[in-house]
Amino acid sequence: MLDLYARVWEGTPLGADEYVISADEKTSIQARCRCHPTLAPGQARAMRINHTYGRGGALAYLAAYDVHRATVFDRCEKTTGIDPFMNLVTQVMSQEPYASAKRVFWVVDNGSSHRGKAAADRLTAAFPNAVLVHTPVHASWLNQVEIYFSVVQRKVVSPNDFTDLAQVGDRLRAFEDRYNAAAQPFQWRFTTSDLDDLLARLDRRAADHPEESSFRLAT
Template identity: 80%
Template sequence: MQARCRCHPTLAPGRARAMRVNHEYGRGGALAYLAAYDVHRAKVFGRCEPKTGIVPFMSLVTQVMTTGPYASAKRVYWIVDNASSHRGQKAIDRLTSTFPNTVLVHTLVHASWTNQIEIFFSIVQRKVVSPNDFPDLIQVRDRLRSFEDRYNAAAQPFQWKFTPPPT
């Protein structure tokens, strides 16, 4: 996520006028928002990192797997897309050697929308970062953290269903 400081202030919507967001902005840097979602409890575990990769992903896994009930669970399934930090057999081996009760499940290529964390990310996109008008990364991080706290306090599990088209 980028911190974009708009050159002119965003105007709130008014009577018969949509919100106005200036298209010119200054760049304030970027950060990666990594998150895990417990589908049974509707709990989000998120973290902001300077970049993506194996180390940030494993930090997220450690953040989750060292807390209850995941640390003592018989099995914990991690459903992930095919990003390079958690793709392939090496990722499976790395995860299970660190946390033996984990099972890494990859979504099909171009099917990450089947992963429920993507629903949460779409909520974040609509309610937190749009319009993207942040002077610096500290404000982006603080807004993400405060939204995550509010979300965890009020969220209910998604009633998500997929019905394939008739053949």
């Protein structure tokens, strides 16, 4: 996966017609309608948001991020799951340049919507040029779309003050357009060399402190 971010797969550089997509779901974005209007920040006053609110439902936000072209494709669904995820895949793979690409690598975590060999087979059956690549278990932070989701959290859904889910969806779609108009690829700095160094340090620590390894295995 780290090689893919550097445009390499199994020791061979990717071609111009090969792409890397980082995808995931952001679950349960709620529409919270504040009982009193939010007050914008003033010269000597922070933004004021009423702590009581009415619930307007929740939606799932799915996004696919082209790692090297810095382009986001998103959609809102009622919930997460296999079908919503495949809807996102179809949305991306049905358009150029992905439809006619040699290969499109999809980097995903081990969530239930796209877990294991069954998910990989399902993706390839629907789109023969698509290749599913899983992050290691408990390492979803390596998925670059999580960086995009953190931007969405800060700039779109915080503070959460929406009348209804339609307003949430409109805000998310408007941000997608704005983001794609100005985005640059993330400056990803964790390489395979960094990973090798990290694993070597962990091995040395385990050798120097075997009692810690025994404790972790016991727990």
